[in-house]
Amino acid sequence: MRKNGETDADYVRRHNIVKRAKGRAADYPCEHCGGTALDWATIHGTDGLAVDDYMPLCRPCHRQYDPVGDRALGRPHTEESKRKIGQANLGHNVPQSTRDAVAASNQRRAGFRHTPEAKARMRAGALLREARKRGDANVVDVPR
């Protein structure tokens, strides 16, 4: 899925990450139907910056999963393609609870970055847990 404000070049660069790491999507079965995949689709709810944020999908499954798939390939939607997407999405009802959860997750993720202090705390905590696992008696707890 293309992110807001992302240019074609950005989109291609982002997808090249996964292509370099995993090869062509066509070498994998489609994650949804098991057919031959064609595209690497960005998994919804991920930021698409990690290789694992992608799954191989065949074109029909990609379209269904991700209606902007066509535009991602550099073609704008035509009236005809909009109509087809509307048809494909008919009867696909996402429960309100799922919509709420996705909206809440997007809200949390929007612009979220760990502060340097938070990162330092996480690192210190990890070191402390490792030391305790080793049974190191000289470990001093980190201030919280």
Ligand SMILES: [Zn+2]
């Ligand atoms: Zn498929």
